[in-house]
Amino acid sequence: MAPTQTDLGSAPTALPKLGFYRFRQLDERVLLTGQEGSWMMIDKGEFAALQRGDLGGLETRLREANLLDRPERADVAASALAKRRPFLAQGPNLHILIVTLRCNETCAYCHASRAAESDLSSDMSFETAERSVDLALSSTNSDITIEFQGGEPLLRFDLLKHIVDYTLEKNQKARKTLSFALVSNLAAMDDEKLEWLVENHVQVCTSVDGPAEVHDSQRKLVGKSAHAEAVKWIRRINSAYEEAGLDANTYRVEALLTTTRRTLALPREVVDTYLELGCRALFLRPLDPFGFAGRTAAQLAYPIEDFLEFYRTAVDYMLEKNREGGEILERFAGIFLTKILSGEDPNYLDIRSPCGAGIGQVAYGYDGRVFTCDEGRMLSEEGDDTFVIGDVKTSSYRQLMGHETVRALAVASNLDTQPQCSSCAYQPFCGVCPVHNHKTQGTLFGRTAESTLCKLHMGIQDYLFRKLDQADPDVMAAFAKWTTVRPRDHYLHRAEVR
Numbered sequence: 240m241a242p243t244q245t246d247l248g249s250a251p252t253a254l255p256k257l258g259f260y261r262f263r264q265l266d267e268r269v270l271l272t273g274q275e276g277s278w279m280m281i282d283k284g285e286f287a288a289l290q291r292g293d294l295g296g297l298e299t300r301l302r303e304a305n306l307l308d309r310p311e312r313a314d315v316a317a318s319a320l321a322k323r324r325p326f327l328a329q330g331p332n333l334h335i336l337i338v339t340l341r342c343n344e345t346c347a348y349c350h351a352s353r354a355a356e357s358d359l360s361s362d363m364s365f366e367t368a369e370r371s372v373d374l375a376l377s378s379t380n381s382d383i384t385i386e387f388q389g390g391e392p393l394l395r396f397d398l399l400k401h402i403v404d405y406t407l408e409k410n411q412k413a414r415k416t417l418s419f420a421l422v423s424n425l426a427a428m429d430d431e432k433l434e435w436l437v438e439n440h441v442q443v444c445t446s447v448d449g450p451a452e453v454h455d456s457q458r459k460l461v462g463k464s465a466h467a468e469a470v471k472w473i474r475r476i477n478s479a480y481e482e483a484g485l486d487a488n489t490y491r492v493e494a495l496l497t498t499t500r501r502t503l504a505l506p507r508e509v510v511d512t513y514l515e516l517g518c519r520a521l522f523l524r525p526l527d528p529f530g531f532a533g534r535t536a537a538q539l540a541y542p543i544e545d546f547l548e549f550y551r552t553a554v555d556y557m558l559e560k561n562r563e564g565g566e567i568l569e570r571f572a573g574i575f576l577t578k579i580l581s582g583e584d585p586n587y588l589d590i591r592s593p594c595g596a597g598i599g600q601v602a603y604g605y606d607g608r609v610f611t612c613d614e615g616r617m618l619s620e621e622g623d624d625t626f627v628i629g630d631v632k633t634s635s636y637r638q639l640m641g642h643e644t645v646r647a648l649a650v651a652s653n654l655d656t657q658p659q660c661s662s663c664a665y666q667p668f669c670g671v672c673p674v675h676n677h678k679t680q681g682t683l684f685g686r687t688a689e690s691t692l693c694k695l696h697m698g699i700q701d702y703l704f705r706k707l708d709q710a711d712p713d714v715m716a717a718f719a720k721w722t723t724v725r726p727r728d729h730y731l732h733r734a735e736v737r
């Protein structure tokens with residue numbers, strides 16, 4: 240196990256020339272980070288000298304990293320922080336509509352607690368959908384993404400089409416830059432739906448849990464292979480994008496992995512599955528504790544250390560594939576590297592400070608209840624309504640944004656005040672999840688030292704900083720690509736379009 244900050248003793252208290260910094264030992268090296276996310280790595284010996292007040296030959300590097308105590312330091316840090324956190328002044332961009340809780344697949348870990356396909360009581364009404372869109376368009380954010388979630392949204396294709404039409408019509412007045420995203424298992428796709436989705440520029444995201452035997456063992460589709468259906472439609476959608484003249488490196492179906500105990504033995508096979516599908520990105524996500532995953536944990540869950548071992552092996556293999564000319568990035572790495580290398584925040588709502596609950600995203604349940612975020616509504620399906628902030632029939636946008644739970648989550652996910660995070664070298668790049676804390680520890684603020692999410696984020700950043708320190712040219716070239724924000728113009732609808 241890597242030594243921690245405490246292995247090196249307390250930070251110096253009287254170094255006249257060093258400014259504020261946090262540090263973390265990684266093997267024989269020490270990472271220093273500044274308030275705004277500037278950083279540098281030095282030897283343990285150099286660090287010991289710094290602690291004695293001896294800057295040695297490090298003064299220039301320390302100045303460049305804004306780690307010296309000098310008059311302009313605060314202004315430099317303030318403008319870097321403003322660049323890093325523009326989302327603080329924007330309001331919620333992501334609006335998730337649960338158009339039905341019904342699903343045609345049965346997944347062992349279903350985080351959404353799906354309803355039976357025949358259970359029409361969990362369908363969203365047209366009126367609830369329209370009111371949800373009205374609230375979404377009231378956001379102060381000029382960019383709005385409407386995301387269709389479930390259950391399986393394709394079972395409500397009638398409603399999905401109506402929502403797109405209604406939103407575009409209302410946007411003549413609201414004048415937002417809009418995009419639509421569909422999260423689907425693709426098993427209910429057909430040619431007509433596909434044509435409409437491509438014509439209407441709806442981005443498609445699906446799930447692929449690795450090789451067919453793993454996917455099909457945990458995602459059941461009556462009479463068919465869920466994996467074969469997903470693969471068939473991923474290929475068809477990607478072909479449709481190519482036929483429409485879109486750049487194949489940019490416009491692909493996004494697929495997400497949910498890692499179960501079975502997946503842990505197959506890091507390379509998972510990567511190969513995604514490469515064979517022509518995917519350019521792979522999001523190596525551990526199992527969440529929400530929904531059915533709580534009940535099936537005895538079969539599916541694992542220690543987070545085992546996931547990190549899987550993660551490192553899989554990403555090493557992805558880097559090998561990139562070295563050979565392949566094109567595939569890991570999403571967690573892309574999120575952290577963008578923050579570490581570009582000084583910008585990709586606005587991934589679950590890893591930012593404060594997190595996106597309410598102030599970055601809002602989820603609208605099929606019954607009209609409004610939640611701080613998708614995970615908050617997942618908990619509600621388990622009978623815990625802590626994260627309900629209103630109802631589309633009665634709540635105004637202002638009431639939702641000013642709700643005490645939104646304010647509590649913004650405070651609870653602010654890393655400047657979190658015990659342990661406030662002194663962690665990864666604080667400028669990291670995020671905590673109050674819903675995860677609430678579910679696993681019974682407290683919004685959480686006990687970071689015991690948090691599996693903290694262990695996950697720390698383990699991934701340890702891995703990335705070791706790689707950055709080694710500075711292998713091929714790895715650095717891959718990392719540079721992974722931080723690139725890809726254009727998504729095809730998915731954007733501007734008010735002038737119609």
Ligand code: SF4
Nearest residue numbers: 589594596612614672
């Ligand atoms: S509370 Fe957790 S799931 Fe919800 S937005 Fe924040 S980090 Fe994401």
Ligand code: SF4
Nearest residue numbers: 660663666669693697
């Ligand atoms: S969550 Fe963990 S890794 Fe992230 S800043 Fe807090 S202590 Fe550090």
